Amino acid sequence: MDRATTAWKVPRARLTETHTALSAELRGVVEQLLFGDPAAGYAMRSRVEQELIPVIGLPHVVAVHSGTIALFIALRASGIGVGDEVITVGNADISTTAAITQVGAIPVVCDVLPTDYTIDVSRIEALLTPHTRALLPVDIYGHPANVAALRTIADRHGLPIIEDAALALGAWDHGRPVGSFADVTVFSFAPYKPLGSLGNGAVVACHSAALARQLRLLVGYGHEPRSEGRVELGQHYVAEGYNVPLDPFQAAIVATKLPRFARWTQLRRQIAEQYARTLGDFVGVPLFRPESAPTFRCYAVQVSNPSFVCQRLRERGVEAVRHYTPPIAQHPIYPHGLRGDKATPVTDQLAGALVCLPVAPDLTETDIRYVCDELCACL
Ligand SMILES: Cc1ncc(COP(=O)(O)O)c(C=O)c1O
Incomplete structure (x- = not known):
């Protein structure tokens, strides 16, 4: 619900x-x-x-x-x-x-990289x-x-x-x-x-x-x-x-x-760090080139049962979302798919695994701990 x-x-x-x-x-x-x-x-x-x-x-x-x-x-x-x-x-x-x-x-x-x-x-x-x-x-x-x-x-x-x-x-x-x-x-x-x-x-x-x-x-x-x-x-x-x-x-x-934007970006990065520290041993987390400093619209983690995890988190009050699934080439508006890579194994794998966790400067450390606890509980 x-x-x-x-x-x-x-x-x-x-x-x-x-x-x-x-x-x-x-x-x-x-x-x-x-x-x-x-x-x-x-x-x-x-x-x-x-x-x-x-x-x-x-x-x-x-x-x-x-x-x-x-x-x-x-x-x-x-x-x-x-x-x-x-x-x-x-x-x-x-x-x-x-x-x-x-x-x-x-x-x-x-196709895309499995890391970032x-x-x-x-x-x-x-x-x-x-x-x-x-x-x-x-x-x-x-x-x-x-x-x-x-x-x-x-x-x-x-x-x-x-x-x-x-x-x-x-x-x-x-x-x-x-x-x-x-x-x-x-x-x-x-x-x-x-x-x-x-x-x-x-x-x-x-x-x-x-x-x-x-x-x-x-x-x-x-x-x-x-x-x-x-x-x-x-x-x-x-x-x-x-x-x-x-x-x-x-x-x-x-x-x-x-x-306020520069400060908000810092806070987004701190939230992402908290997720990475807490969840890194339990789910697939994004990995970045050392020279890259993302801004984190959300924190997209890989799990084996994303629909269940997303639904469960939502029932527990966490506004988790699944984006870009199925991959765009598989939508009915492109009945013959799209040109390009014959196979896109990483794109397909990510579409079947990612769940987006909330990241926003107005979320607290306690909020993020709650999200992590709830995610771990449903794995
Ligand atoms: C990757 C990407 N490109 C473009 C857009 C389009 O932006 P807008 O919603 O401002 O039209 C979006 C929207 O979510 C997006 O996620």
């Missing part, structure tokens, strides 16, 4: 409590949007973009409606289109493969064809894919890297924030992401000013960016774009939370 979100003993996150603690500031920014200068919405969106630049470590950040649309826009701005093959993984959300398909391209699935569940870089070159046009690694659960290693392969073959870091804001690899080794990177602000809004939200970040300009055009109808919010200039379309900017209210939530 499942329970209402409010009744979880250890929920995925205590959002109400977090928002209550920030209530004065949140009310302030929302009031500013409702009753202040009508241009406050644009200013709020720009503020989020500017303040994220040092966090992400990339010079251009464009705020958009959601991670899903961000991936689509990133692929389009990178010139990926009909018939192009994009190598990605099969243990991610529909958003990743759908974004590829929606630009007319073809997802090509590469990210793309197996050693398999990439076997999957390249004359139609390969991009690599799209996913920092699943907030674990950095080895994009520095992918970069070498991408450069050898002249391919762009589009990194799906929807779950990985705050993660680092090789001493730099995730996204540093890619051409363009997507971060989501969906409510349970490391930096969550209340609804949808995301940013696309990149090194290149030309790519950023293209992204802004696609996000804002294809107008010249200078006309945004300034109706008197009229419309000057230079691309066939969409209307998918970050909503100002979501921007306001993100801007308010951002000053």
